[in-house]
Amino acid sequence: NAGVTQTPKFQVLKTGQSMTLQCAQDMNHNSMYWYRQDPGMGLRLIYYSASEGTTDKGEVPNGYNVSRLNKREFSLRLESAAPSQTSVYFCASTGQGDGNQPQHFGDGTRLSIL
């Protein structure tokens, strides 16, 4: 029952460093998402992938890039980390449907940028 797996769970970076957050799901879901969650802000969509080979910007894409490596994996990259990117990052996936499917979340990555 792995569901959605995110790595790493915790990371501390220095300003300007780069890093890739990994996400994999084993539920054969088509759609995958990356969110960030800041205190009092709820979940904000960074990027999403409706299917293998496609990616689209969400609400707050600046400073991030994504790769949908295959149907299972969707990675998020910070090319030059900034303190404003300190947050909790959640990956999620959704099964194929007509928009009536809930999202399944990973355990999150807690990222601090010094």
Add this chain to the structure above:
Amino acid sequence: QKEVEQNSGPLSVPEGAIASLNCTYSDRGSQSFFWYRQYSGKSPELIMFIYSNGDKEDGRFTAQLNKASQYVSLLIRDSQPSDSATYLCAVNMFKNTGGFKTIFGAGTRLFVKA
């Protein structure tokens, strides 16, 4: 106006009482509505979903949807201290270009006092 709005709370209710959580949304064409529960330091987990006007009950939880007024609510009967968490409202809004996007509210913090 935010696309999905929730009262941030905190909402405090005594054990055994009914907790009422509310959410409003801006897109009249929205079709799917979800309530997630998120414990501190954990990822969101699905509590209920509702697609049609009216009430939907699942155990101690009842979701209510009123599309004409563009609000969705969650009632928790016989509230328990273990219900203390942040409750996130999520709405699937369909896009003119096809597909849909999921927008989350900022969440309402609920405290159930023993």
